[in-house]
Amino acid sequence: MSAYKPDWNELEACRESLREHMEIIKKLRVTEEYWRLLVETGASELKGVVSCGWTLDHDGECWDTGCGHAFVIIDGNPEENGMIFCPYCGNKIAANASAS
Ligand SMILES: [Zn+2]
Numbered sequence: 001m002s003a004y005k006p007d008w009n010e011l012e013a014c015r016e017s018l019r020e021h022m023e024i025i026k027k028l029r030v031t032e033e034y035w036r037l038l039v040e041t042g043a044s045e046l047k048g049v050v051s052c053g054w055t056l057d058h059d060g061e062c063w064d065t066g067c068g069h070a071f072v073i074i075d076g077n078p079e080e081n082g083m084i085f086c087p088y089c090g091n092k093i094a095a096n097a098s099a100s
Contacts (some may be wrong), residue, residue, distance in 0.1 A: 029051075034050050048089045050092070051066070051091055051092045052065055052066040052086035052092065053065075053095075053096060054066065054071070054086070054093050054094065054095045054096065055096050056096075062093070063078070063085055065088055065089070066086075066089075067086060067088050067089035067091070069088045070089075071087075077085050077095050078093045078095045079095060
């Protein structure tokens with residue numbers, strides 16, 4: 001068994017992938033925490049760190065997403081409907097249903 005040595009093509013592909021990731025991030029509104037973690041730990045640690053805050057509107061009918069969309073759930077909250085990630089921005093849903 002010899003030690004793994006990436007060749008230059010692999011390194012270039014890796015660099016390209018990172019560049020694409022950075023382009024996507026630039027288009028999103030991300031927090032300073034997100035940037036700090038990206039730099040310090042790398043992208044694999046970011047899952048679940050960035051969340052999209054969902055709040056139930058005052059009528060209790062429509063959820064306003066943190067990324068600027070509205071979503072109607074017929075019955076229950078996002079969690080009760082098995083929703084983990086925001087369908088718009090892809091971040092983890094942090095539902096805040098303080099509505100009575
Ligand atoms: Zn979202």
